[in-house]
Amino acid sequence: MLDASVYAPLILTAGSKVFTALRKHHVAILDLTPYETCNVYWNEAVLHKHITPSDAIKACVLAFRLSAFLKVITFRELNPQILAEESLDKRLTAYDAAYLIAAKSDGLELATEDEKLAEAARESGVNVLNYDELTRFLGICLKS
Amino acid sequence: MYTGFVLSAVVSVRVPLKVKEILERHGVNIAEMVRRVLEDEARRLEEQDITNALDELAMKYREKISPKELAILIRKCRDER
Numbered sequence: 001m002l003d004a005s006v007y008a009p010l011i012l013t014a015g016s017k018v019f020t021a022l023r024k025h026h027v028a029i030l031d032l033t034p035y036e037t038c039n040v041y042w043n044e045a046v047l048h049k050h051i052t053p054s055d056a057i058k059a060c061v062l063a064f065r066l067s068a069f070l071k072v073i074t075f076r077e078l079n080p081q082i083l084a085e086e087s088l089d090k091r092l093t094a095y096d097a098a099y100l101i102a103a104k105s106d107g108l109e110l111a112t113e114d115e116k117l118a119e120a121a122r123e124s125g126v127n128v129l130n131y132d133e134l135t136r137f138l139g140i141c142l143k144s
Numbered sequence: 145m146y147t148g149f150v151l152s153a154v155v156s157v158r159v160p161l162k163v164k165e166i167l168e169r170h171g172v173n174i175a176e177m178v179r180r181v182l183e184d185e186a187r188r189l190e191e192q193d194i195t196n197a198l199d200e201l202a203m204k205y206r207e208k209i210s211p212k213e214l215a216i217l218i219r220k221c222r223d224e225r
Contacts, residue, residue: 005215012209015202016195040217050209055201062197065190093222113215114222131211 001028001073001103004036005113006131011037011062012051014140019066021138028071028108030098034063073102090120100124155182 002010007029010018038060045056078101087097096117103110109127111134112118118128129137157178167174
């Protein structure tokens with residue numbers, strides 16, 4: 001299971017190899033992941049000007065189009081009672097809790113660069129990968 | 145309960161009568177065959193388009209964008225919403 005903190009950089013920097021790798025390894029995302037991903041591109045284009053607006057649009061569209069080839073776990077599949085309890089119990093945002101319970105209930109490893117989410121996931125017994133570990137696992141070389 | 149639905153469109157194809165007769169004689173489900181071929185081609189074109197776009201972005205941003213920086217922005221968004 002990928003959260004937006006790894007999905008966003010994969011789309012922007014990993015190249016076409018990521019496409020084959022994500023499909024080969026049956027990678028999952030949440031239905032909210034493309035939206036979070038688009039938010040970060042918006043920030044990078046408008047506030048930080050690290051990417052051009054046209055590339056932000058391109059990357060945002062890709063975040064949605066790529067999801068058609070991945071397993072997308074929707075909010076309908078998550079138990080709202082557990083989500084709310086985890087969120088309050090662990091002092092997590094609902095977004096964090098959604099990733100956490102989706103990974104936990106489907107027995108998935110969680111790939112995230114977000115320390116807060118990673119820590120909560122580890123505490124819940126979910127195996128966590130950071131971005132570098134994920135790209136090594138997927139066999140994607142990120143150096144040109 | 146909402147179960148979702150997929151929008152569909154009708155595609156008509158004109159072929160020589162002989163072709164239709166041969167396919168029918170062999171029990172081919174023409175609608176199913178046409179659907180499969182069109183879906184496969186649409187998927188192939190979509191894959192090609194996506195991989196080209198991913199390579200284009202990577203060429204420009206591979207050395208410029210750090211996952212850690214994006215993670216910080218995402219954390220900020222999650223906490224602010």
